Amino acid sequence: MRVAPVGGTAVQDHVALAEIELCGDLIIAASAADEDRLSMESIDEVLKVAEERSREVEPGR
Numbered sequence: 803m804r805v806a807p808v809g810g811t812a813v814q815d816h817v818a819l820a821e822i823e824l825c826g827d828l829i830i831a832a833s834a835a836d837e838d839r840l841s842m843e844s845i846d847e848v849l850k851v852a853e854e855r856s857r858e859v860e861p862g863r
Contacts, residue, residue, distance in 0.1 A: 824849060 831848045832840055846852065 827848050828840070828845065831844065835844065840848070
């Protein structure tokens, strides 16, 4: 078995970290929801889809 050496050689995958954060946000929203499943609208709200789409429409921001 190989063990990573000590001394700051850790690599951060920013895309993976962002995906993990989004999954965490969805898990928190699902656990706090009253219904059995999150609606598509609730999922979009948690993932801030509307904000992202507005940035795509307004490229100068």
